[in-house]
Amino acid sequence: MSTDRSSDLAGAASVRAHRESRRRKVAFLGGTTILLAVLWVIGVAVGSVSYPLEDVVTALAQRGPETQQLAVWHVRIPRVLAATIAGGGLAVAGAAMQSVLRNPLGAPYTLGISHAAAFGAAITIAVGTAGLEGSVLTLSVQTIGAFVGAMTATAAILLLVTYRDATPETLILTGVAIGSLFSAGLATIQYFATDAQVAEIVYWTFGDVSRAAWDEIGLMLAVFLFGLGYFVYNGWNYDVLDAGTETAQSLGVDVGSLRIRGMAVASLVTAVMISFVGIIGFVGLVAPHIVRMTIGGTERFLLPASALVGAALLVAADAFARTVISPIVLPVGIVTSFLGAPLFLYLTVKGRRYWG
């Protein structure tokens, strides 16, 4: 009897230890939310013209000088929101792809989806000037072109997952192949395009969160929330999937359908974000790894936490992009690549252990 009792107590201890680690994860979520809120305020305040905090507050209350109100409501807030949603969306998509593809390198950028979006946008820039100028459902033709391009690449990868028992290695290699195919297409278009079109194409490929207006932000938010909701609801299934294909199958999880749905949702989120703000590399790759390193890899926490970290990263990078060589505003895509590369190298060297 006494051994039963002691094992009961020990069992309770392991629940306590587990609960403690969950509390740490919740604290991490809370901490990142606070950080994001602080970054929002900074993001609205700084830029080519920086406002003191009280001016930001007055403008938010729709008081004070009109130019200040306009700048805050129509320039600063939309771009901070766009950065938040795009960063969050790309990070969730990256985290999900890493789990689905069983590969720490899974990300929109490594799978060629970004290149395909650039190709799609470039086609509309090169061809679209002839009478197609304008918009459908308030979306620009460029956005639609980028979306179609991104979804084409997605379909190619999904076909591979469905019809072949694709290993992570073949998937990554296919992504690289698809990426370079679309890069070649992009180069061809640029070669035949006029100087003005080339400039526009190059400008599009620099991701920039200032492009999204209020309507578009609404659409981005809807898709982001759908993606986040899907992955949080299915988080436990993705946890089981992380344990291995056969283990997941033996636990009653339909691995094939879970992979395909996950890829489809992650790619949709990526395609929408990239279509509206252009190519922003590394956020989708780095944000999930920061979370894995700090609170471990449980998908149920990883996905929302990655969204928060991704959002904070992109808001911070955008604020940095606007101030580093002020008054010139750098496209945030350039900044994320500059910051992301060394950060990712650091994670690769320091963090190997956790994906062992």
Place this chain on the structure above:
Amino acid sequence: MTLEITDLSFSYGDVTVLEGVDLTVASGEVVGLLGPNGSGKSTLLKSIHRIHEPDGGRIEIDGRDIEAFGPQELARAASYVPQHDDGAFPATVFETVLQGRRPHGGWSPSEADRAAVAEVLARLDLEQFATRRLGDLSGGQQQKVRFGRALVGDPSVMVLDEPTSALDLKHQLDVMELVSTHVRERDVAVVAALHDLNLASRYCDRIALLHDGEIHVVGPPEVLTPETVRTVYGVDVSVVHHGERRLIVPEAASKMDGTGEQARTQLETL
């Protein structure tokens, strides 16, 4: 009678892997599935969870065809310990065992699920590792955790695919002790692919020798005779009695029609 496999056949394209396999595993019994690499052990075991769909035959759990089970229902009835996990991101020990509750739960783990995990961790003496990452544990401890994941759902059938092949001597014994204790406590039907003939003799109630996709012989550990082992493995062995144990001692890889004697002389001349 808990697990009943009847006339099972399976092939990869033109290559026949299993042909007319019959095997029954009763509750409270450990059946060791033995045979050389490529004899179809893994394929047979994976058919039970429909990881592989066989070409013919049927598999019944508690008298019901597994085709009639829903995926989660099947996962509750039978659990599986793979040879190795191919996951990219190992979870903590607690989370890994918690995965075993997936077929029981809704979209997120409940308090009851966590209590079941705590109970298993205590039983397997793993509670001090609860929040450690699985990848940081030794191979033997990892295998205990996977075993915990397989028994946390309280299944009536457990399928173990070479549970001891990567373990050192002590952990091999540890894991097999755990298996046999659990089988007796919970009246589970266990089928385990094994490589070590002596480990199998010691812990299995019955042994099935798989040879070229067919069951060559099935019965108590005494079916491991020099003749059956030579046919199935192509190895000459002697049977030695040590105390109450019956040990299989490999002598040499046998020639096509060589006997144990010839092989032994050959070994001496080398």
